[in-house]
Amino acid sequence: MKTICKTTVLLIAILHVAKIFVPAIPLPLLFFLTVLLFGCGFPLQETGFRKITLGFLLAGSAIL
Numbered sequence: 001m002k003t004i005c006k007t008t009v010l011l012i013a014i015l016h017v018a019k020i021f022v023p024a025i026p027l028p029l030l031f032f033l034t035v036l037l038f039g040c041g042f043p044l045q046e047t048g049f050r051k052i053t054l055g056f057l058l059a060g061s062a063i064l
Contacts, residue, residue: 001043
């Protein structure tokens with residue numbers, strides 16, 4: 001689970017750096033990696049960080 005989480009963070013970072021040079025980054029891929037990171041990383045967090053993560057997720061969803 002930790003390996004998937006770390007690999008996903010690395011891939012998201014690579015996509016954001018590649019976005020500087022290649023303007024056509026597929027957004028569904030970035031969305032999938034973000035959901036995968038959230039799904040794998042959320043259970044690994046301690047309870048305090050889970051509350052903060054859910055708070056930011058709800059606040060961001062309310063803005064949209």
